[in-house]
Amino acid sequence: MIKLKYNQHIINKNLGQNFLIDSDVIRNIINSINPKKTDIMIEIGSGLGALTTHIHKFLNKLFIIEYDKHLASRLFLSFGNVNSIKIFVQDVLKFNFSCIEKKNYDSIRIFGNLPYNISVILLLYLFKYDNIFDMNFMFQREVANRLVALPGTKSYGRLSIISQYHCKIMRLFDVYPRSFRPIPKVSSTFLRLVPYKNQEHYVKNIHNLEKVTALAFNKRRKMIKHSLSELFSENILIKLKVDPRLRAENLSITQYCILSNYIS
Ligand code: SAM
Numbered sequence: 001m002i003k004l005k006y007n008q009h010i011i012n013k014n015l016g017q018n019f020l021i022d023s024d025v026i027r028n029i030i031n032s033i034n035p036k037k038t039d040i041m042i043e044i045g046s047g048l049g050a051l052t053t054h055i056h057k058f059l060n061k062l063f064i065i066e067y068d069k070h071l072a073s074r075l076f077l078s079f080g081n082v083n084s085i086k087i088f089v090q091d092v093l094k095f096n097f098s099c100i101e102k103k104n105y106d107s108i109r110i111f112g113n114l115p116y117n118i119s120v121i122l123l124l125y126l127f128k129y130d131n132i133f134d135m136n137f138m139f140q141r142e143v144a145n146r147l148v149a150l151p152g153t154k155s156y157g158r159l160s161i162i163s164q165y166h167c168k169i170m171r172l173f174d175v176y177p178r179s180f181r182p183i184p185k186v187s188s189t190f191l192r193l194v195p196y197k198n199q200e201h202y203v204k205n206i207h208n209l210e211k212v213t214a215l216a217f218n219k220r221r222k223m224i225k226h227s228l229s230e231l232f233s234e235n236i237l238i239k240l241k242v243d244p245r246l247r248a249e250n251l252s253i254t255q256y257c258i259l260s261n262y263i264s
Contacts, residue, residue: 006181007048015068016115020050022179029190030054032172033111033136040100044092044112044122044137047071049078051113052085060084063100065092092122097129107133116140116186120159123147127166127195135167135193144171144189156249157220158213161256165201165209167193201257208260216248216256223247231263 004011011017020026029051035041035058046052046064048071056062056079064079065088066072072089079085088095100108114122114137126135139147142155147163148171149155163169175188203209212231219227225234225244237244240262242255251259 004182009048009070009074011182012068014117016045016117017047017068018113018116018180018182018184019047020113020179021181022175025175025179026050026054028173029111029113029136029138030058032190032192033109035059035109040108042097042100042108042110044110045115046075046087047113049075051111052079055111056082056085062086063088065090065095067091093118093125097126098131100131107131109133109136111136113138116143116184119143123163123193127162130195132195134195136172136190137193138175138188138190141174141187141189144191147191147193151252152250154249158210158217161213161253162210163193164253165199165203165206165257167195168200169193201253203257203260204264205260208263209256212259212263213248213256216251220248224251228259232259236262 006019033055035055037058037060039059040061041055041059042063042065043052044065046066052064062085064075064085066075067090069089072087075087079087097108108131110126110132119137119139120143126132145155146157146159148169149160170192172190172192175190177183177187212228215230216224216227223245224242224247225237227248234244240258242251242259
């Protein structure tokens with residue numbers, strides 16, 4: 001089997017390796033993140049350092065996380081002597097983001113051209129932390145569309161509700177496949193997610209929001225009086241001012257929160 005290489009690195013597809021090569025896109029990312037000396041930043045998946053090289057010059061402290069050992073040794077070669085950079089060679093899904101806080105930083109800013117295969121699971125992992133100021137991430141376009149989707153649209157679903165419950169999400173710009181090597185089959189979009197300090201919506205128990213949305217969207221085309229019948233009678237839905245004839249995609253986040261709080 002032919003091994004695909006970029007810049008003398010053998011691509012590991014399982015780690016979602018598509019390296020940014022477009023200097024306009026790199027500039028757009030840095031400008032939109034707008035790094036400041038006092039920011040404590042963490043980059044997820046630094047790869048060959050396409051973003052690291054530029055952004056670290058603006059910062060006093062940058063933590064970078066890279067899982068691939070070959071790439072990590074290249075990062076040590078490039079940045080091992082840079083005092084402001086600390087390199088972690090580990091799986092970001094096992095990284096303890098509170099360990100940064102213990103070192104007296106108020107809140108952290110995270111960014112990255114994410115490996116697409118773990119982007120959703122990573123977001124759900126990051127939502128558990130309360131010391132994050134913002135997250136600036138490249139996503140597969142389809143996932144970005146789901147993250148920002150509004151009720152009544154095709155992309156609106158559980159991911160939109162859970163993510164918009166936790167964060168204010170801004171779509172920054174789209175990126176073409178040709179900006180990466182190897183060229184991916186999908187297009188990308190860069191988003192900013194800012195976790196709410198004071199929750200815009202409130203649920204007593206987040207697991208109930210997960211449960212209600214799972215039931216509703218498992219039977220997306222059914223009216224909620226049927227899909228949610230296990231949890232709510234038609235009368236209760238009416239009492240909670242949620243029209244029982246609506247379908248999962250027509251309920252607002254506030255309505256999902258009301259339903260979740262009722263079963264809490
Ligand atoms: N930042 C580089 C760039 O823009 O060119 C590389 C981006 S590439 C899309 C994703 C990077 O994340 C790769 O370097 C990959 O090895 C790394 N990665 C994949 N899974 C990871 C994980 N679980 N934890 C940390 N890094 C991971």
